[in-house]
Amino acid sequence: MRATAAEVLGIEVSLLQSGMGGVAGPELACAVSNAGAAGCAGGYKLVGDQLSAMLARLTSGTDRPVGVNLIPEVVGPDELDQQVAQVLDETPPQVHLSLFGLPGDAVFDRIAAAGRQLVVQVGTVDEGVRAAERGAVVVVQGIEAGGHLLGESSRDELVAELREKVPAACLVAAGGIGSPEEAGRALAAGADGVLLGTVFVATRESRAHAYFKEAITAADAVDTVITDVYEIGWPGRRHRVLATAVTSDPQQPAKFIGKTVVEGKPYLVPRFSSAVPTDATSGRIEEMAMYCGLSCAAVSGEPTAAEVVAEFARVLPPTGAEIEE
Ligand SMILES: Cc1cc2nc3c(=O)[nH]c(=O)nc-3n(C[C@H](O)[C@H](O)[C@H](O)COP(=O)(O)O)c2cc1C
Numbered sequence: 001m002r003a004t005a006a007e008v009l010g011i012e013v014s015l016l017q018s019g020m021g022g023v024a025g026p027e028l029a030c031a032v033s034n035a036g037a038a039g040c041a042g043g044y045k046l047v048g049d050q051l052s053a054m055l056a057r058l059t060s061g062t063d064r065p066v067g068v069n070l071i072p073e074v075v076g077p078d079e080l081d082q083q084v085a086q087v088l089d090e091t092p093p094q095v096h097l098s099l100f101g102l103p104g105d106a107v108f109d110r111i112a113a114a115g116r117q118l119v120v121q122v123g124t125v126d127e128g129v130r131a132a133e134r135g136a137v138v139v140v141q142g143i144e145a146g147g148h149l150l151g152e153s154s155r156d157e158l159v160a161e162l163r164e165k166v167p168a169a170c171l172v173a174a175g176g177i178g179s180p181e182e183a184g185r186a187l188a189a190g191a192d193g194v195l196l197g198t199v200f201v202a203t204r205e206s207r208a209h210a211y212f213k214e215a216i217t218a219a220d221a222v223d224t225v226i227t228d229v230y231e232i233g234w235p236g237r238r239h240r241v242l243a244t245a246v247t248s249d250p251q252q253p254a255k256f257i258g259k260t261v262v263e264g265k266p267y268l269v270p271r272f273s274s275a276v277p278t279d280a281t282s283g284r285i286e287e288m289a290m291y292c293g294l295s296c297a298a299v300s301g302e303p304t305a306a307e308v309v310a311e312f313a314r315v316l317p318p319t320g321a322e323i324e325e
Contacts, residue, residue, distance in 0.1 A: 004317040005038075005193025008137055008170045009117060010065045010094065012036035013313045014193030016119070016139070016172055017200045017305070019043070019069020019098050020147070020291075022262070022276045026054060028205040030061030031305035036313070039305075040067035040098050045075060045233075047082055050263035055090045067098040067119060074234050077104065088114045098139075101150060102127050108134045121174065121195075123151025128162040132169035138162070139195050144176025146198045146293030148239045149226065156189035163190030178298030180315040193316060196308070198293040203305045209277035211285040213302060215242055221294040230289035234274035242290040246271060258283020 005014035015037035017024065021044025032039030041058050043051060058066060068087050072080050084107060087097060096117035099107075103120075111118045112135065120131040121139035127150070131138045140162055142155025151158065155175040162171055173186035174195040183194045201208045202216045225243045228236075229250045241247065250272075258269040260281040269275055269283060277288040303311075 002168060002192065003170065004319065005137065005170055005172050006317060006319040008192075009038050009096065009119075010319075011038050012319055013309060014172075014316045014318070015309060015312050016040065016067075016098075016193065016195040018147075018174070018195055018197035019067055020197060020201065020276070021045070021069070021071070022278045023201055023206050023208045024069070025207045026057035026061050028200060028203065028207070028305055029058060029066050031203075031205045032200070032309060033062045033064040033066040035306035035309040036064075037309045038065060038067060038096075040069050043068050043070045043083055043087070045079075046263060047075075047079055047086070050265065051083060051086050052090060053263055055087065059091050059095065063094070065094045065096065065117075067096045069098040069100065071100040071234075072103045072107070073101055073237070080107065084110060088116065100148070102130060108136075119172075121150065123149060123153070123158075125158065125161050125165060127151075128158070128169075128171075129165050132162075132166040132171075137170045137172060138166075139172045139174050140191070142173070142175035143226075143240075144294040145174055146201075146224070146240050146295070147291040148234065148237045156186060159186060159189040159191050176294040178293075178295030180312050182295070182298070183312055184315045187315070187317070194312070196295070196312075197291075198295045199299055199308055200305065201292070202299050202302055203308060204302050205305050207278045207280075209279055209281055209285050212277050212288075212290045215286075215290055216292055216296050216299055217301065219292060219296040219299075221297045224292050224294060224296065230272055230274045232270050232273045239274075239289070239291060240293060242292045242296075244287055244290070246287045256283075257287055258285070 019040030021042035029039030098119040173191035
């Protein structure tokens, strides 16, 4: 018998919310965790005072298990070390770390030594096996996913292959899950829980710009494209976004098209920036990076995070359930 994702993370429903940089602030993460699932705040490039301010809001908003997401390849090893140190120093033990892509061995060791749960998102079988061998909850990302893509396989194919290779691992399926029925398919393929990104972008507590939320609600799977054009700030990794005038004509000049504020600091947004449009962004929102998975087809309205958790809870394994190996 295997534990459910809920059991491993100390939550009630085997549902994880993706820690999306810019979009998933402490407000969304706490709302998800307070509803019984695992919320996660996007750490992205925050470090020092900016990261401390975010962590303070996160830890004052919930006493339940909640995560902080970091992206090793975006910040590099030194800054990642600093971010990890801050999370470990400034948050209580029920706060877990969530990483997009495998970190180096030293990071695995440090998080394990601190007694914190680690969640690692992967896109290939080999990476999944490595993360599982280091005791992480493995988020298995399929090509259906919104945002940056770690592999090339479809979600359930990858889940099934990994389940065979690491039968005892805690596997969480991600990519293209917009409805409880789709979550059910991922569980049938061998997942112990699911992670949702796009569905949570459209929630009331998300910090996504209103135009971005409405575009997701209106979109169908065919309105998304895999591209590499939004590369300023995060080069060299393909991403699934809503098709825009920039994805269809990437030859345009890389001039500034807007401005934004991140944790109190103002920034200009160039065309091709990897930054998502948030409620603090102004300018040509329709040209910015609106990461979006095939899951958008099932998204409607602007539900609260708690409504999303309740909707998916009916198909997801709770704490106390055991999964037949
Ligand atoms: C707007 C947006 C931003 C994202 N940002 C991050 C991020 O900062 N860190 C991360 O680990 N994953 C990020 N992701 C990817 C998700 O973790 C996940 O792979 C994806 O959302 C799953 O597919 P779905 O969007 O169809 O649910 C992002 C996804 C979206 C849609």
